[in-house]
Amino acid sequence: MARPRTFDEDRVLEQAMRAFWLHGYEGTSTRDLCEATGLDRSSVYNAFTSKHELFRRALTRYTEAMTATQTEILEDGDRPAIERIRALFAKIIDDEFTFRGDAPSIGCLGVNTTVEFGGRDPEIARLLEQDAARRLETLRAAVEAGRRDGDIRSPRDPAALARYLNAVTAGIRVAAQGGADRAVLEAIAETALDAVTATA
Amino acid sequence: MARPRTFDEDRVLEQAMRAFWLHGYEGTSTRDLCEATGLDRSSVYNAFTSKHELFRRALTRYTEAMTATQTEILEDGDRPAIERIRALFAKIIDDEFTFRGDAPSIGCLGVNTTVEFGGRDPEIARLLEQDAARRLETLRAAVEAGRRDGDIRSPRDPAALARYLNAVTAGIRVAAQGGADRAVLEAIAETALDAVTATA
DNA sequence: CGCATTCTGCACTGATCAGTGCAAAACTTG
DNA sequence: CAAGTTTTGCACTGATCAGTGCAGAATGCG
Numbered sequence: 001m002a003r004p005r006t007f008d009e010d011r012v013l014e015q016a017m018r019a020f021w022l023h024g025y026e027g028t029s030t031r032d033l034c035e036a037t038g039l040d041r042s043s044v045y046n047a048f049t050s051k052h053e054l055f056r057r058a059l060t061r062y063t064e065a066m067t068a069t070q071t072e073i074l075e076d077g078d079r080p081a082i083e084r085i086r087a088l089f090a091k092i093i094d095d096e097f098t099f100r101g102d103a104p105s106i107g108c109l110g111v112n113t114t115v116e117f118g119g120r121d122p123e124i125a126r127l128l129e130q131d132a133a134r135r136l137e138t139l140r141a142a143v144e145a146g147r148r149d150g151d152i153r154s155p156r157d158p159a160a161l162a163r164y165l166n167a168v169t170a171g172i173r174v175a176a177q178g179g180a181d182r183a184v185l186e187a188i189a190e191t192a193l194d195a196v197t198a199t200a
Numbered sequence: 201m202a203r204p205r206t207f208d209e210d211r212v213l214e215q216a217m218r219a220f221w222l223h224g225y226e227g228t229s230t231r232d233l234c235e236a237t238g239l240d241r242s243s244v245y246n247a248f249t250s251k252h253e254l255f256r257r258a259l260t261r262y263t264e265a266m267t268a269t270q271t272e273i274l275e276d277g278d279r280p281a282i283e284r285i286r287a288l289f290a291k292i293i294d295d296e297f298t299f300r301g302d303a304p305s306i307g308c309l310g311v312n313t314t315v316e317f318g319g320r321d322p323e324i325a326r327l328l329e330q331d332a333a334r335r336l337e338t339l340r341a342a343v344e345a346g347r348r349d350g351d352i353r354s355p356r357d358p359a360a361l362a363r364y365l366n367a368v369t370a371g372i373r374v375a376a377q378g379g380a381d382r383a384v385l386e387a388i389a390e391t392a393l394d395a396v397t398a399t400a
Numbered sequence: 401c402g403c404a405t406t407c408t409g410c411a412c413t414g415a416t417c418a419g420t421g422c423a424a425a426a427c428t429t430g
Numbered sequence: 431c432a433a434g435t436t437t438t439g440c441a442c443t444g445a446t447c448a449g450t451g452c453a454g455a456a457t458g459c460g
Contacts, residue, residue, distance in 0.1 A: 002436035104319030119304030164391040171371030198398030202406035
Protein backbone atom coordinates (compact mmCIF):
# COMPACT_ATOMS: atom_id res chain seq x y z
CA MET A 1 0.00 0.00 0.00
CA ALA A 2 2.73 2.35 -1.01
CA ARG A 3 4.78 3.28 -3.97
CA PRO A 4 6.87 0.28 -5.02
CA ARG A 5 10.56 0.42 -5.87
CA THR A 6 11.55 0.74 -9.45
CA PHE A 7 14.75 -1.24 -8.91
CA ASP A 8 15.72 -4.72 -7.88
CA GLU A 9 17.64 -4.53 -4.63
CA ASP A 10 19.70 -7.57 -5.52
CA ARG A 11 20.71 -6.17 -8.87
CA VAL A 12 21.68 -2.87 -7.29
CA LEU A 13 23.73 -4.68 -4.66
CA GLU A 14 25.51 -6.59 -7.39
CA GLN A 15 26.34 -3.41 -9.30
CA ALA A 16 27.48 -1.60 -6.17
CA MET A 17 29.67 -4.57 -5.31
CA ARG A 18 31.25 -4.38 -8.73
CA ALA A 19 32.02 -0.69 -8.28
CA PHE A 20 33.61 -1.24 -4.86
CA TRP A 21 35.50 -4.18 -6.26
CA LEU A 22 36.97 -2.09 -9.04
CA HIS A 23 37.89 1.03 -7.11
CA GLY A 24 37.85 0.18 -3.42
CA TYR A 25 35.76 1.74 -0.67
CA GLU A 26 37.45 5.14 -0.51
CA GLY A 27 37.85 5.23 -4.26
CA THR A 28 34.14 4.81 -4.90
CA SER A 29 32.02 7.91 -4.26
CA THR A 30 28.30 7.85 -3.65
CA ARG A 31 28.01 9.50 -7.06
CA ASP A 32 29.93 6.62 -8.62
CA LEU A 33 27.52 4.26 -6.93
CA CYS A 34 24.56 6.12 -8.40
CA GLU A 35 26.10 5.96 -11.83
CA ALA A 36 26.80 2.24 -11.45
CA THR A 37 23.32 1.43 -10.19
CA GLY A 38 21.22 3.99 -12.04
CA LEU A 39 19.69 5.10 -8.76
CA ASP A 40 19.46 8.57 -7.29
CA ARG A 41 21.32 9.31 -4.10
CA SER A 42 18.16 9.57 -2.01
CA SER A 43 17.08 6.15 -3.25
CA VAL A 44 20.41 4.69 -2.26
CA TYR A 45 20.22 6.24 1.20
CA ASN A 46 16.58 5.28 1.52
CA ALA A 47 17.34 1.66 0.76
CA PHE A 48 20.78 1.22 2.31
CA THR A 49 21.07 4.00 4.92
CA SER A 50 24.74 4.85 4.27
CA LYS A 51 27.70 4.24 2.03
CA HIS A 52 29.30 2.13 4.73
CA GLU A 53 26.21 -0.01 5.17
CA LEU A 54 25.87 -0.48 1.42
CA PHE A 55 29.47 -1.57 1.33
CA ARG A 56 28.94 -3.97 4.20
CA ARG A 57 26.04 -5.57 2.38
CA ALA A 58 27.90 -5.69 -0.93
CA LEU A 59 30.89 -7.30 0.78
CA THR A 60 28.65 -9.80 2.54
CA ARG A 61 27.08 -10.68 -0.77
CA TYR A 62 30.50 -11.13 -2.32
CA THR A 63 31.96 -13.33 0.42
CA GLU A 64 28.85 -15.47 0.57
CA ALA A 65 28.80 -16.05 -3.17
CA MET A 66 32.54 -16.63 -3.33
CA THR A 67 32.66 -18.96 -0.35
CA ALA A 68 29.65 -20.91 -1.62
CA THR A 69 31.37 -21.48 -4.95
CA GLN A 70 34.59 -22.53 -3.27
CA THR A 71 32.76 -24.84 -0.91
CA GLU A 72 30.95 -26.43 -3.81
CA ILE A 73 34.24 -27.13 -5.53
CA LEU A 74 35.91 -28.43 -2.37
CA GLU A 75 33.03 -30.69 -1.41
CA ASP A 76 32.41 -32.22 -4.83
CA GLY A 77 32.36 -35.91 -3.87
CA ASP A 78 33.00 -37.19 -7.37
CA ARG A 79 36.70 -36.41 -7.46
CA PRO A 80 39.63 -36.98 -5.11
CA ALA A 81 40.27 -34.19 -2.60
CA ILE A 82 43.59 -33.19 -4.13
CA GLU A 83 41.83 -32.68 -7.45
CA ARG A 84 39.25 -30.51 -5.72
CA ILE A 85 41.96 -28.34 -4.25
CA ARG A 86 43.57 -28.13 -7.66
CA ALA A 87 40.21 -27.16 -9.12
CA LEU A 88 39.86 -24.43 -6.51
CA PHE A 89 43.11 -22.85 -7.64
CA ALA A 90 42.03 -23.19 -11.25
CA LYS A 91 38.76 -21.43 -10.48
CA ILE A 92 40.50 -18.58 -8.67
CA ILE A 93 42.88 -18.08 -11.56
CA ASP A 94 40.03 -18.25 -14.00
CA ASP A 95 38.15 -15.55 -12.11
CA GLU A 96 41.11 -13.23 -12.45
CA PHE A 97 40.78 -13.40 -16.21
CA THR A 98 37.04 -13.45 -16.66
CA PHE A 99 35.60 -10.98 -14.15
CA ARG A 100 37.87 -8.14 -15.15
CA GLY A 101 36.56 -5.50 -17.55
CA ASP A 102 39.07 -4.58 -20.23
CA ALA A 103 42.14 -3.74 -18.20
CA PRO A 104 44.19 -5.59 -15.55
CA SER A 105 42.84 -8.02 -12.98
CA ILE A 106 40.76 -6.62 -10.18
CA GLY A 107 41.68 -9.31 -7.69
CA CYS A 108 39.40 -10.41 -4.90
CA LEU A 109 37.12 -8.00 -3.10
CA GLY A 110 37.86 -9.83 0.14
CA VAL A 111 41.62 -9.44 -0.26
CA ASN A 112 41.24 -5.88 -1.50
CA THR A 113 39.14 -4.98 1.53
CA THR A 114 41.50 -6.73 3.95
CA VAL A 115 44.31 -4.61 2.56
CA GLU A 116 42.38 -1.34 2.34
CA PHE A 117 40.88 -1.48 5.83
CA GLY A 118 43.70 -3.48 7.41
CA GLY A 119 41.62 -4.37 10.44
CA ARG A 120 40.93 -0.72 11.25
CA ASP A 121 37.20 -1.16 10.80
CA PRO A 122 36.06 -3.69 13.43
CA GLU A 123 32.75 -4.53 11.74
CA ILE A 124 34.38 -5.21 8.37
CA ALA A 125 37.23 -7.08 10.04
CA ARG A 126 34.81 -9.38 11.84
CA LEU A 127 32.92 -10.02 8.61
CA LEU A 128 36.11 -10.97 6.81
CA GLU A 129 37.31 -13.10 9.71
CA GLN A 130 34.10 -15.09 9.79
CA ASP A 131 34.32 -15.66 6.07
CA ALA A 132 37.96 -16.73 6.33
CA ALA A 133 37.07 -19.14 9.13
CA ARG A 134 34.40 -20.75 6.98
CA ARG A 135 36.72 -21.12 4.02
CA LEU A 136 39.50 -22.48 6.20
CA GLU A 137 37.18 -25.09 7.62
CA THR A 138 36.18 -26.52 4.23
CA LEU A 139 39.80 -26.35 3.13
CA ARG A 140 40.87 -28.26 6.22
CA ALA A 141 38.26 -30.93 5.58
CA ALA A 142 39.49 -31.30 2.01
CA VAL A 143 43.07 -31.60 3.25
CA GLU A 144 42.07 -34.35 5.65
CA ALA A 145 40.25 -36.18 2.88
CA GLY A 146 43.28 -35.83 0.67
CA ARG A 147 45.42 -37.31 3.37
CA ARG A 148 43.08 -40.28 3.68
CA ASP A 149 43.31 -40.70 -0.10
CA GLY A 150 47.07 -40.78 0.23
CA ASP A 151 47.55 -37.79 -2.06
CA ILE A 152 48.39 -35.36 0.71
CA ARG A 153 51.47 -36.72 2.36
CA SER A 154 52.63 -33.66 4.28
CA PRO A 155 52.93 -34.49 7.98
CA ARG A 156 51.80 -31.00 8.92
CA ASP A 157 48.59 -30.22 10.77
CA PRO A 158 45.66 -30.07 8.30
CA ALA A 159 44.52 -26.76 9.77
CA ALA A 160 47.99 -25.33 9.15
CA LEU A 161 47.97 -26.67 5.60
CA ALA A 162 44.58 -25.06 5.09
CA ARG A 163 45.89 -21.71 6.29
CA TYR A 164 48.87 -22.11 4.00
CA LEU A 165 46.69 -22.86 0.98
CA ASN A 166 44.47 -19.91 1.83
CA ALA A 167 47.47 -17.60 2.05
CA VAL A 168 48.61 -18.83 -1.36
CA THR A 169 45.26 -17.93 -2.88
CA ALA A 170 45.72 -14.40 -1.57
CA GLY A 171 49.23 -14.36 -2.99
CA ILE A 172 47.89 -15.45 -6.37
CA ARG A 173 45.31 -12.64 -6.36
CA VAL A 174 47.96 -10.07 -5.56
CA ALA A 175 50.26 -11.48 -8.25
CA ALA A 176 47.39 -11.21 -10.72
CA GLN A 177 46.82 -7.57 -9.82
CA GLY A 178 50.54 -7.05 -10.20
CA GLY A 179 50.19 -8.05 -13.84
CA ALA A 180 51.15 -11.74 -13.82
CA ASP A 181 49.76 -13.72 -16.75
CA ARG A 182 47.82 -16.94 -16.59
CA ALA A 183 50.76 -19.28 -17.02
CA VAL A 184 52.60 -17.66 -14.14
CA LEU A 185 49.61 -17.97 -11.83
CA GLU A 186 49.14 -21.61 -12.81
CA ALA A 187 52.80 -22.34 -12.09
CA ILE A 188 52.47 -20.72 -8.66
CA ALA A 189 49.43 -22.86 -7.88
CA GLU A 190 51.10 -26.07 -9.04
CA THR A 191 54.22 -25.31 -7.02
CA ALA A 192 52.12 -24.53 -3.98
CA LEU A 193 50.52 -27.96 -4.18
CA ASP A 194 53.95 -29.57 -3.94
CA ALA A 195 54.05 -28.50 -0.30
CA VAL A 196 51.04 -30.61 0.57
CA THR A 197 51.73 -33.60 -1.67
CA ALA A 198 55.37 -34.02 -0.65
CA THR A 199 56.38 -36.19 2.28
CA ALA A 200 58.58 -33.57 3.88
CA MET B 201 71.65 32.75 -2.14
CA ALA B 202 68.08 32.10 -1.08
CA ARG B 203 66.11 31.11 1.94
CA PRO B 204 67.00 27.54 2.92
CA ARG B 205 64.49 24.84 3.76
CA THR B 206 63.63 24.29 7.37
CA PHE B 207 62.99 20.59 6.85
CA ASP B 208 64.95 17.55 5.83
CA GLU B 209 63.52 16.22 2.59
CA ASP B 210 64.44 12.66 3.48
CA ARG B 211 62.74 12.80 6.83
CA VAL B 212 59.61 14.27 5.26
CA LEU B 213 59.60 11.54 2.64
CA GLU B 214 59.88 8.93 5.36
CA GLN B 215 56.95 10.42 7.28
CA ALA B 216 54.82 10.75 4.16
CA MET B 217 55.60 7.14 3.29
CA ARG B 218 54.44 6.07 6.71
CA ALA B 219 51.16 7.95 6.28
CA PHE B 220 50.49 6.39 2.87
CA TRP B 221 51.46 3.01 4.26
CA LEU B 222 48.94 3.29 7.05
CA HIS B 223 45.98 4.67 5.12
CA GLY B 224 46.62 4.15 1.43
CA TYR B 225 46.83 6.73 -1.31
CA GLU B 226 43.17 7.71 -1.47
CA GLY B 227 42.85 7.47 2.30
CA THR B 228 45.62 9.98 2.93
CA SER B 229 44.69 13.62 2.30
CA THR B 230 47.19 16.37 1.68
CA ARG B 231 46.15 17.68 5.11
CA ASP B 232 47.05 14.32 6.65
CA LEU B 233 50.42 14.57 4.95
CA CYS B 234 50.97 18.03 6.41
CA GLU B 235 50.11 16.77 9.86
CA ALA B 236 52.43 13.78 9.45
CA THR B 237 55.32 15.86 8.18
CA GLY B 238 54.83 19.13 10.05
CA LEU B 239 54.97 21.01 6.76
CA ASP B 240 52.50 23.48 5.33
CA ARG B 241 50.71 22.59 2.10
CA SER B 242 52.59 25.14 0.05
CA SER B 243 55.87 23.70 1.26
CA VAL B 244 54.78 20.24 0.27
CA TYR B 245 53.72 21.41 -3.17
CA ASN B 246 56.84 23.51 -3.51
CA ALA B 247 59.06 20.55 -2.76
CA PHE B 248 57.10 17.67 -4.30
CA THR B 249 54.81 19.30 -6.91
CA SER B 250 51.76 17.10 -6.25
CA LYS B 251 50.28 14.46 -4.00
CA HIS B 252 50.77 11.88 -6.72
CA GLU B 253 54.43 12.79 -7.16
CA LEU B 254 55.02 12.72 -3.42
CA PHE B 255 53.45 9.28 -3.34
CA ARG B 256 55.60 8.11 -6.22
CA ARG B 257 58.72 9.23 -4.40
CA ALA B 258 57.59 7.74 -1.09
CA LEU B 259 56.82 4.44 -2.80
CA THR B 260 60.17 4.48 -4.58
CA ARG B 261 61.88 5.06 -1.27
CA TYR B 262 59.96 2.19 0.28
CA THR B 263 60.64 -0.33 -2.46
CA GLU B 264 64.30 0.57 -2.62
CA ALA B 265 64.78 0.21 1.11
CA MET B 266 62.75 -2.98 1.28
CA THR B 267 64.41 -4.60 -1.71
CA ALA B 268 67.86 -3.61 -0.44
CA THR B 269 67.16 -5.30 2.88
CA GLN B 270 65.81 -8.41 1.20
CA THR B 271 68.76 -8.55 -1.16
CA GLU B 272 71.14 -8.24 1.74
CA ILE B 273 69.49 -11.18 3.45
CA LEU B 274 69.36 -13.28 0.29
CA GLU B 275 72.96 -12.61 -0.66
CA ASP B 276 74.51 -13.17 2.75
CA GLY B 277 77.29 -15.57 1.79
CA ASP B 278 77.86 -16.90 5.29
CA ARG B 279 74.81 -19.16 5.36
CA PRO B 280 73.29 -21.74 3.03
CA ALA B 281 70.79 -20.38 0.53
CA ILE B 282 67.85 -22.22 2.04
CA GLU B 283 68.64 -20.57 5.36
CA ARG B 284 68.71 -17.19 3.64
CA ILE B 285 65.29 -17.79 2.17
CA ARG B 286 64.08 -18.86 5.58
CA ALA B 287 65.58 -15.70 7.05
CA LEU B 288 63.75 -13.64 4.44
CA PHE B 289 60.42 -15.04 5.58
CA ALA B 290 61.40 -14.46 9.19
CA LYS B 291 62.23 -10.84 8.42
CA ILE B 292 58.95 -10.26 6.61
CA ILE B 293 56.99 -11.72 9.51
CA ASP B 294 59.02 -9.70 11.96
CA ASP B 295 58.23 -6.51 10.08
CA GLU B 296 54.53 -7.19 10.42
CA PHE B 297 54.89 -7.08 14.17
CA THR B 298 57.40 -4.30 14.65
CA PHE B 299 56.48 -1.59 12.14
CA ARG B 300 52.85 -1.43 13.15
CA GLY B 301 51.72 1.28 15.54
CA ASP B 302 49.38 -0.03 18.22
CA ALA B 303 46.71 -1.74 16.16
CA PRO B 304 46.77 -4.49 13.51
CA SER B 305 49.47 -5.06 10.95
CA ILE B 306 49.80 -2.56 8.16
CA GLY B 307 51.21 -5.02 5.65
CA CYS B 308 53.55 -4.03 2.89
CA LEU B 309 53.24 -0.72 1.07
CA GLY B 310 54.11 -2.49 -2.16
CA VAL B 311 51.33 -5.04 -1.76
CA ASN B 312 48.91 -2.40 -0.52
CA THR B 313 49.63 -0.22 -3.54
CA THR B 314 49.37 -3.14 -5.96
CA VAL B 315 45.93 -3.86 -4.57
CA GLU B 316 44.76 -0.25 -4.34
CA PHE B 317 45.84 0.79 -7.83
CA GLY B 318 45.46 -2.64 -9.42
CA GLY B 319 47.51 -1.65 -12.45
CA ARG B 320 45.22 1.27 -13.26
CA ASP B 321 48.03 3.80 -12.80
CA PRO B 322 50.67 2.97 -15.44
CA GLU B 323 53.48 4.89 -13.75
CA ILE B 324 52.93 3.22 -10.39
CA ALA B 325 52.44 -0.15 -12.07
CA ARG B 326 55.76 0.15 -13.87
CA LEU B 327 57.50 1.13 -10.66
CA LEU B 328 56.11 -1.89 -8.85
CA GLU B 329 56.91 -4.20 -11.74
CA GLN B 330 60.52 -3.10 -11.84
CA ASP B 331 60.81 -3.64 -8.11
CA ALA B 332 59.21 -7.07 -8.38
CA ALA B 333 61.60 -8.00 -11.19
CA ARG B 334 64.58 -7.06 -9.05
CA ARG B 335 63.33 -9.06 -6.08
CA LEU B 336 62.51 -12.05 -8.26
CA GLU B 337 65.99 -12.02 -9.69
CA THR B 338 67.74 -12.22 -6.31
CA LEU B 339 65.23 -14.83 -5.19
CA ARG B 340 65.94 -16.88 -8.28
CA ALA B 341 69.67 -16.69 -7.66
CA ALA B 342 69.12 -17.88 -4.09
CA VAL B 343 66.99 -20.76 -5.33
CA GLU B 344 69.72 -21.82 -7.73
CA ALA B 345 72.30 -21.66 -4.96
CA GLY B 346 70.02 -23.73 -2.74
CA ARG B 347 69.72 -26.29 -5.47
CA ARG B 348 73.50 -26.50 -5.77
CA ASP B 349 73.65 -26.95 -1.99
CA GLY B 350 71.23 -29.83 -2.31
CA ASP B 351 68.69 -28.22 -0.02
CA ILE B 352 66.30 -27.25 -2.78
CA ARG B 353 65.27 -30.47 -4.42
CA SER B 354 62.22 -29.30 -6.35
CA PRO B 355 62.66 -30.06 -10.05
CA ARG B 356 60.78 -26.91 -10.99
CA ASP B 357 62.30 -23.98 -12.83
CA PRO B 358 64.14 -21.68 -10.38
CA ALA B 359 62.39 -18.64 -11.83
CA ALA B 360 59.02 -20.30 -11.22
CA LEU B 361 60.05 -21.18 -7.67
CA ALA B 362 61.09 -17.57 -7.16
CA ARG B 363 57.70 -16.33 -8.34
CA TYR B 364 56.05 -18.84 -6.05
CA LEU B 365 58.04 -17.71 -3.04
CA ASN B 366 57.30 -14.09 -3.88
CA ALA B 367 53.58 -14.83 -4.09
CA VAL B 368 53.76 -16.51 -0.69
CA THR B 369 55.30 -13.40 0.85
CA ALA B 370 52.35 -11.39 -0.48
CA GLY B 371 50.00 -14.01 0.95
CA ILE B 372 51.71 -13.74 4.33
CA ARG B 373 51.30 -9.95 4.33
CA VAL B 374 47.63 -10.24 3.53
CA ALA B 375 47.17 -12.90 6.21
CA ALA B 376 48.86 -10.58 8.70
CA GLN B 377 46.51 -7.74 7.80
CA GLY B 378 43.67 -10.19 8.18
CA GLY B 379 44.65 -10.61 11.81
CA ALA B 380 46.77 -13.77 11.78
CA ASP B 381 49.18 -14.04 14.70
CA ARG B 382 52.87 -14.71 14.54
CA ALA B 383 52.70 -18.47 14.98
CA VAL B 384 50.27 -18.77 12.09
CA LEU B 385 52.46 -16.73 9.78
CA GLU B 386 55.51 -18.77 10.76
CA ALA B 387 53.65 -22.00 10.03
CA ILE B 388 52.64 -20.68 6.61
CA ALA B 389 56.25 -19.79 5.83
CA GLU B 390 57.55 -23.17 6.97
CA THR B 391 54.93 -25.00 4.96
CA ALA B 392 55.71 -22.90 1.91
CA LEU B 393 59.35 -23.97 2.11
CA ASP B 394 58.30 -27.61 1.86
CA ALA B 395 57.42 -26.98 -1.77
CA VAL B 396 60.99 -26.09 -2.64
CA THR B 397 62.78 -28.59 -0.41
CA ALA B 398 60.69 -31.60 -1.43
CA THR B 399 61.67 -33.76 -4.38
CA ALA B 400 58.26 -33.67 -5.98
C1' DC C 401 73.64 46.82 4.34
C1' DG C 402 70.63 45.63 0.34
C1' DC C 403 69.42 42.86 -3.51
C1' DA C 404 67.97 38.51 -5.49
C1' DT C 405 65.91 34.36 -4.48
C1' DT C 406 63.60 30.86 -2.25
C1' DC C 407 60.71 29.30 1.36
C1' DT C 408 56.77 29.69 4.51
C1' DG C 409 52.08 30.77 6.43
C1' DC C 410 47.56 31.84 5.44
C1' DA C 411 43.69 32.63 2.83
C1' DC C 412 41.60 31.43 -1.01
C1' DT C 413 39.82 28.67 -5.32
C1' DG C 414 36.30 25.57 -7.55
C1' DA C 415 35.24 20.82 -7.19
C1' DT C 416 33.72 17.11 -4.81
C1' DC C 417 32.60 14.63 -0.57
C1' DA C 418 28.70 12.08 2.34
C1' DG C 419 24.40 12.91 3.62
C1' DT C 420 19.53 15.46 4.01
C1' DG C 421 14.94 18.01 3.24
C1' DC C 422 11.08 18.30 0.72
C1' DA C 423 7.58 18.23 -2.59
C1' DA C 424 5.75 15.71 -6.28
C1' DA C 425 5.01 11.09 -8.11
C1' DA C 426 3.36 6.40 -7.92
C1' DC C 427 1.47 2.78 -6.08
C1' DT C 428 -1.92 -0.33 -2.80
C1' DT C 429 -5.76 -0.75 -0.21
C1' DG C 430 -10.31 0.55 1.15
C1' DC D 431 -11.83 7.42 -6.79
C1' DA D 432 -9.49 8.86 -2.41
C1' DA D 433 -6.53 8.15 1.54
C1' DG D 434 -2.23 6.52 3.13
C1' DT D 435 2.48 5.32 2.40
C1' DT D 436 6.75 4.90 0.26
C1' DT D 437 9.83 6.16 -3.45
C1' DT D 438 11.86 9.41 -6.33
C1' DG D 439 14.16 13.64 -8.32
C1' DC D 440 16.31 17.75 -7.29
C1' DA D 441 18.26 21.18 -4.68
C1' DC D 442 20.63 21.91 -0.85
C1' DT D 443 23.89 21.41 3.44
C1' DG D 444 28.55 22.01 5.65
C1' DA D 445 32.85 19.68 5.29
C1' DT D 446 36.66 18.41 2.91
C1' DC D 447 39.22 17.64 -1.35
C1' DA D 448 43.70 18.90 -4.27
C1' DG D 449 45.92 22.69 -5.58
C1' DT D 450 47.17 28.01 -5.94
C1' DG D 451 48.27 33.12 -5.11
C1' DC D 452 50.54 36.19 -2.59
C1' DA D 453 52.73 38.79 0.91
C1' DG D 454 56.27 38.57 4.14
C1' DA D 455 60.13 36.09 6.20
C1' DA D 456 64.71 34.29 5.85
C1' DT D 457 68.82 33.41 3.83
C1' DG D 458 73.46 34.05 0.65
C1' DC D 459 76.00 37.06 -2.06
C1' DG D 460 77.70 41.43 -3.49
